Amino acid sequence: MERVSQSQPRPDRPGQVTVACAMVMLGSVFVVLMMWDRIVALRSIATRQALQSFLDDGALGNGVTLAGLTTGVRVLSMVAAVCATAMAILAWETLQGSRTGRVVLTVLAVPLVVCGIVTDAMLSSSLGVLAAAVAAAATTLWFGPGRQYFDPQPQPAGPPRRPDATPYESYPPPTAPPFGAPPPTEAPPPTFPAAWAPPSVTAYDGPADARSSRRPLPLIWACVVTWGFAALAALLGTGSIAVLAVDSQTVLGRMYEQNPQLADRGLSDHDLLVAGYAMCAVLLVWAVAAVVLSVMLFCHHRWAWYALMVSTVAVAGVSLVAAIGSAVLLVPLAGAVATIVCLTRPDVKAWVLSR
Numbered sequence: 001m002e003r004v005s006q007s008q009p010r011p012d013r014p015g016q017v018t019v020a021c022a023m024v025m026l027g028s029v030f031v032v033l034m035m036w037d038r039i040v041a042l043r044s045i046a047t048r049q050a051l052q053s054f055l056d057d058g059a060l061g062n063g064v065t066l067a068g069l070t071t072g073v074r075v076l077s078m079v080a081a082v083c084a085t086a087m088a089i090l091a092w093e094t095l096q097g098s099r100t101g102r103v104v105l106t107v108l109a110v111p112l113v114v115c116g117i118v119t120d121a122m123l124s125s126s127l128g129v130l131a132a133a134v135a136a137a138a139t140t141l142w143f144g145p146g147r148q149y150f151d152p153q154p155q156p157a158g159p160p161r162r163p164d165a166t167p168y169e170s171y172p173p174p175t176a177p178p179f180g181a182p183p184p185t186e187a188p189p190p191t192f193p194a195a196w197a198p199p200s201v202t203a204y205d206g207p208a209d210a211r212s213s214r215r216p217l218p219l220i221w222a223c224v225v226t227w228g229f230a231a232l233a234a235l236l237g238t239g240s241i242a243v244l245a246v247d248s249q250t251v252l253g254r255m256y257e258q259n260p261q262l263a264d265r266g267l268s269d270h271d272l273l274v275a276g277y278a279m280c281a282v283l284l285v286w287a288v289a290a291v292v293l294s295v296m297l298f299c300h301h302r303w304a305w306y307a308l309m310v311s312t313v314a315v316a317g318v319s320l321v322a323a324i325g326s327a328v329l330l331v332p333l334a335g336a337v338a339t340i341v342c343l344t345r346p347d348v349k350a351w352v353l354s355r
Helices: 015-041 045-056 066-095 099-122 127-142 145-150 208-212 217-246 248-258 260-265 269-298 302-322 327-343 346-352
Strands: none
Touching: 015 066, 015 099, 015 127, 015 145, 015 302, 045 066, 045 099, 066 099, 066 127, 066 302, 099 127, 127 145, 217 248, 217 269, 217 302, 217 327, 217 346, 248 269, 269 302, 302 327, 302 346
């Protein structure tokens, strides 16, 4: 990400920026934990009664069912968890002086607050207050010392010129040698050795273009991990579509066994099959997009680094929330975290920004 300009003397990081980034990271962690608890509580009787009472008030009309409202709350909770996970990572980048991190951090605060307010209207909780506090902390980075830290004002090149000075007075007058001083003698011509050999040059003493063309090892590992998990996701999505097309009744039977409440939510077998096909299609598209982005990053395209970071953070957030129901999803979560760690290495970011 773009850092504070190095052509000007970088000011010391003010305490306002440190406190704001720390509040964003800490608040984002609490938001993720609250979303985890909320998604788990959607299966409880108390939560279903609270949602049913919200429907009975008629705020959403007569066309919304309890199953649809529960799905909506689950989706909003997942979106809030993904935004909070990304904001925690971007807050660390902003703490290091990243201007782009500050911008994206402020943008993600908007859907986080919206999800918090909407879900608080259905379920009584303090998520909206916490999300608003995180957004307020991110907003303070644009005012006062935070703004001066990320957007320093250029310093004048020399002393200020007097307003009444003429153009000739702005330059210092030439100085003549004192009277009677001997004339300056010319320096003797330099002597060169008979045989000159160039000094040894290491990889670090070479030109910047030659050094920047070598891909860092963490970047290669990030691309390899992305390709491996993307291939696994594509294989899983293709196999799931084949199973749904060949033996859909067996799949529906297992779904009813794992979640007996599906029959009470008013969802037909056709709706469940359509949802299954849609999830498999999204998984395939996401896997192909991750492969394309990692290949473009491997070929030294800067925009692919930002896009792959957003995609990987989204994978980490979805895997974190979905791991509540299945511990197997902790494996892609570990892969996403490893990829994020590799992509945020200083040598990787320096290589990306070198072009």
